[in-house]
Each structure stands twice: as C-alpha cells, then as structure tokens.
Amino acid sequence: MSPSLCSCNSQWGLLITLLLAPLLAAALMVGAHGGNFYQDFDITWGDGRAKILDGGQLVTLSLDKTSGSGFQSKNQYLFGKIDMQIKLVPGNSAGTVTAYYLSSQGPNHDEIDFEFLGNLSGDPYILHTNLFTEGKGDREQQFYLWFDPTKDFHTYSVIWNPLNVIYLVDGIPIRVFKNNEAIGVPFPEKQPMRLYSSLWDAEDWATRGGLVKTDWSKAPFTASFRNFQANACIWSSGKSSCGRTTTGSGPTSNGWFDQELDATSQRWLRWVRKNYMVYNYCTDVKRFPQGLPPECLHS
Numbered sequence: 001m002s003p004s005l006c007s008c009n010s011q012w013g014l015l016i017t018l019l020l021a022p023l024l025a026a027a028l029m030v031g032a033h034g035g036n037f038y039q040d041f042d043i044t045w046g047d048g049r050a051k052i053l054d055g056g057q058l059v060t061l062s063l064d065k066t067s068g069s070g071f072q073s074k075n076q077y078l079f080g081k082i083d084m085q086i087k088l089v090p091g092n093s094a095g096t097v098t099a100y101y102l103s104s105q106g107p108n109h110d111e112i113d114f115e116f117l118g119n120l121s122g123d124p125y126i127l128h129t130n131l132f133t134e135g136k137g138d139r140e141q142q143f144y145l146w147f148d149p150t151k152d153f154h155t156y157s158v159i160w161n162p163l164n165v166i167y168l169v170d171g172i173p174i175r176v177f178k179n180n181e182a183i184g185v186p187f188p189e190k191q192p193m194r195l196y197s198s199l200w201d202a203e204d205w206a207t208r209g210g211l212v213k214t215d216w217s218k219a220p221f222t223a224s225f226r227n228f229q230a231n232a233c234i235w236s237s238g239k240s241s242c243g244r245t246t247t248g249s250g251p252t253s254n255g256w257f258d259q260e261l262d263a264t265s266q267r268w269l270r271w272v273r274k275n276y277m278v279y280n281y282c283t284d285v286k287r288f289p290q291g292l293p294p295e296c297l298h299s
C-alpha cells in the first residue's frame with residue numbers, strides 16, 4: 001500500500017488545499033512565537049554536522065559514516081502546540097532515521113515521537129510514531145505519507161494538552177492519544193519536555209526491518225528544518241508560564257489548550273488510518289497475548 005497506489009490522491013490533495021488554506025493563513029497571523037533557531041535551540045551533537053543558516057531561519061542536520069547530528073530546544077514545555085517544517089533526506093535515504101520528538105528526562109520519562117524511516121529512492125518513507133508515559137512506550141503506530149516528504153517542507157505538529165496528544169501532518173491529524181487516566185493509563189502531564197531533533201543511522205532496523213542497509217557512498221545525508229513555532233507553556237524553575245487558569249488569554253488564547261478533534265478532523269483521521277496506516281499496536285493481538293493495552297479499547 002504505497003501512497004501512489006491511492007487513486008483518490010489528487011482529488012484529496014485538492015480538497016486538502018481548499019479546506020486548509022484559510023486555516024493555515026489564520027495560523028500564520030496569530031501571535032505564535034516564531035522561530036529563530038539561534039534563540040530557541042542548542043546544537044547538541046554532531047561536531048559541525050548540524051548547521052544554523054540564513055540568520056537563524058534554517059537548520060540542516062547531516063549524517064555520514066562517522067556521526068549524525070542533532071539539536072534540542074532551550075526551553076522546556078509543559079503542554080503546547082509545537083510545529084516544525086521538515087524536508088527529509090532525499091534520494092537513497094535507506095537506513096537513516098530523522099527523529100523529531102518531545103521528551104522529558106530520567107528513567108520514568110514521557111516522550112512523544114515522530115521518526116521518519118528512510119528508504120531507497122522512490123520507495124516510501126515510513127512515519128513511525130510512539131508515545132511513552134512514565135518510561136513505558138510500546139505504543140507504535142506507523143504511516144506512509146500522502147506526498148513525497150523529500151521534495152518540499154511539510155509541517156509536523158504536536159498538540160499536547162491535558163485532554164489529549166494529537167499528532168498532525170500539514171494540519172491533518174494522524175494519531176490521537178487521549179487522556180485515559182480515569183482507566184489507569186498514565187498521561188504525560190507532570191513532566192516538562194524539550195523538543196529534540198536528530199539525524200542518525202539505524203540500518204539495523206529502519207528500512208524493511210533492517211534488510212536494506214545504508215549506502216554510505218551517498219553520504220552525507222541531509223535533512224532541513226524551518227518555521228519552528230511554539231504556542232506553549234514554558235516551564236522554568238518549577239513553574240509553568242501558563243496553566244488552566246489562563247485559558248482564554250496569553251498563549252492559550254488560540255484554542256490549543258482544550259483542543260480535541262471535531263467531526264471534520266475525525267473524518268481526516270479515519271481517512272489517514274484507512275489509506276496510510278502501516279502498523280498499529282492496538283490491532284497487534286499477537287504481541288499482546290494477555291490482552292490489548294487498555295487505551296486501545298477506549299479510543
């Protein structure tokens with residue numbers, strides 16, 4: 001099931017454009033904190049392989065046989081709507097992984113992951129997602145994309161609020177993790193997280209489960225990042241700069257703090273799941289002989 005096999009593709013593409021263009025225009029006008037990578041991020045590893053360019057508007061990460069590279073946000077967030085535009089490694093990217101995730105620290109950490117698994121030229125990337133709460137993950141869902149993510153920048157977003165975590169691609173929800181604390185499923189809401197991104201080699205498992213290895217003659221591999229936006233509650237010295245009480249003003253005013261999927265978004269989610277979902281832990285009954293995780297029965 002490769003994206004190009006969906007004959008409805010171009011029709012949907014048009015619909016998406018028509019429906020989302022006004023939304024995107026509106027999103028650009030609200031007072032989001034627009035990104036300057038010098039201000040917002042630290043390059044954390046890669047010995048010169050991560051570069052901030054264009055006066056802070058662009059970051060490139062590269063990977064060669066010696067090392068990958070990565071950066072992390074200076075701020076820690078406790079809830080937010082985080083957007084980043086990413087253009088993935090083009091051509092033969094088999095074996096490479098571009099990761100973009102929020103994570104707290106320590107052994108019982110929370111984490112919200114996007115990982116882009118490269119492929120041979122012309123074969124589809126897989127967007128691998130996961131979510132850890134209190135140190136436990138095992139909640140993988142994987143998707144193909146409905147476009148070539150190496151041709152242009154696309155927007156990958158997380159809406160993280162006390163009700164749910166929503167993963168979006170170009171404004172289209174691909175995954176929702178609801179707050180199911182009421183039935184004993186921990187929800188990421190106590191630990192502040194930083195945003196991380198990295199490009200690294202995972203030829204042991206990334207492409208066709210490790211069958212296709214990295215072709216180092218094509219190195220260095222490069223992925224690019226721009227237009228970081230954080231409408232978020234910033235955590236510092238044990239306090240968050242926004243909270244439930246500020247809903248309706250400040251950074252929560254444009255609605256992400258209590259955002260859930262409306263009927264239209266639910267239809268988009270179903271469209272993604274029907275046409276592009278590759279793997280869902282919630283349907284992997286073999287993997288969970290004792291029964292599926294409880295959140296799978298309440299979603």
Ligand SMILES: *[C@@H]1O[C@H](CO)[C@@H](O)[C@H](O)[C@H]1NC(C)=O
Nearest residue numbers: 117119123124126206207208
């Ligand atoms: C790579 O392409 C193959 C063949 O189309 C496909 O089965 C696989 O899911 C693709 N993605 C990855 C990351 O292996």
